[in-house]
Amino acid sequence: DAKKKKVYNNVKMETDPEEYWDMIGELGDGAYGKVYKAQHRQSGMLAAAKMCRLDGEDDLADFMIEIDILTEIKHPNIVELLEAFQKEQQLWLLIEYCDGGALDSIMTELEKPLTELQIAYVCQNMCKGLQFLHKSHVIHRDVKAGNVLLTMAGGVKIADFGVSAKNKSTLQKHDTFIGTPYWMAPEVVLCETFRDNPYDFKVDIWSMGITLIEFAQMEPPNHEMSPMRVLLKIQKSDPPRLEQPSKWSKDFNDFIAKSLIKDPQKRPNCEDLLRHPFVNRTLDVKPLTELLLEYRAEVVEE
Numbered sequence: 574d575a576k577k578k579k580v581y582n583n584v585k586m587e588t589d590p591e592e593y594w595d596m597i598g599e600l601g602d603g604a605y606g607k608v609y610k611a612q613h614r615q616s617g618m619l620a621a622a623k624m625c626r627l628d629g630e631d632d633l634a635d636f637m638i639e640i641d642i643l644t645e646i647k648h649p650n651i652v653e654l655l656e657a658f659q660k661e662q663q664l665w666l667l668i669e670y671c672d673g674g675a676l677d678s679i680m681t682e683l684e685k686p687l688t689e690l691q692i693a694y695v696c697q698n699m700c701k702g703l704q705f706l707h708k709s710h711v712i713h714r715d716v717k718a719g720n721v722l723l724t725m726a727g728g729v730k731i732a733d734f735g736v737s738a739k740n741k742s743t744l745q746k747h748d749t750f751i752g753t754p755y756w757m758a759p760e761v762v763l764c765e766t767f768r769d770n771p772y773d774f775k776v777d778i779w780s781m782g783i784t785l786i787e788f789a790q791m792e793p794p795n796h797e798m799s800p801m802r803v804l805l806k807i808q809k810s811d812p813p814r815l816e817q818p819s820k821w822s823k824d825f826n827d828f829i830a831k832s833l834i835k836d837p838q839k840r841p842n843c844e845d846l847l848r849h850p851f852v853n854r855t856l857d858v859k860p861l862t863e864l865l866l867e868y869r870a871e872v873v874e875e
């Protein structure tokens with residue numbers, strides 16, 4: 574019988590994106606496939622376009638998890654899916670282009686960490702984005718500076734470049750860990766208590782706490798250790814702290830301590846954290862736009 578044509582309402586089936594979009598540059602060539610900078614011919618709108626190969630029968634169904642998440646989640650602090658195309662064995666995802674790039678690349682390029690005011694502004698926006706994700710019953714599971722995108726206007730957008738959404742359902746596939754261990758919460762490391770755990774969204778709060786240390790020190794805690802050693806350390810040691818606490822405000826140190834509470838039941842959620850004095854105040858976008866102009870100057874220079 575004719576293969577039942579699956580209807581994917583968010584995907585333009587059997588359509589070539591190049592009918593509407595010009596590929597004007599390359600953004601990266603990661604494990605997931607090629608990513609281009611694309612411009613919409615009609616509107617001039619910019620996008621990041623990722624082409625994924627559909628080799629297996631169930632590949633499209635797996636990518637549909639990512640497409641469904643991104644279609645359903647519309648929030649100023651989460652990257653926005655503009656369009657998705659399927660053409661033969663290719664799936665194209667087009668995401669609104671964030672012209673500031675990823676925060677880990679910005680720190681690497683400028684060879685310096687963020688200031689406390691820049692961290693507070695980014696943290697406030699990340700909390701709002703994560704709050705929305707969690708309210709939509711989506712757990713990110715790989716929060717880190719490399720998954721935070723900026724726009725030159727000072728927009729902060731949570732993305733996920735790492736594993737395909739398929740691995741979002743479980744952290745393990747064929748018993749290999751997926752995702753980077755340095756940002757992993759203790760309960761994830763323990764794992765046996767992890768499945769069907771009502772507090773599993775709290776893993777993103779821990780990873781955000783680790784990401785704040787990464788913003789302040791350019792690297793996550795224990796970055797000098799091997800991934801395997803880190804898993805044991807996270808599980809058995811006290812929560813990490815800033816290396817030089819006296820260099821930072823009491824509020825910043827306290828916010829990190831609360832995000833890095835080992836017991837997920839005692840760890841605060843995004844609502845709780847948005848009431849914390851470190852982020853519960855009017856924060857100017859200026860420190861971040863200054864950072865972006867420095868970064869823009871640096872990149873142009875090269």
Ligand SMILES: COc1ccc(Nc2ncnc(-c3cccnc3Nc3cc(NC(=O)c4cccc(C(F)(F)F)c4)ccc3C)n2)cc1
Binds near residue numbers: 651
């Ligand atoms: C090297 O310099 C730059 C300069 C600008 C940019 N800007 C930019 N803006 C938007 N997207 C990207 C991007 C870069 C590399 C790979 N993928 C990118 N975006 C992207 C993200 C996704 N998916 C997600 O971000 C995603 C997937 C699942 C869940 C979630 C979340 F939980 F956050 F909602 C987010 C799918 C397809 C694409 C093309 N890059 C990046 C690097």
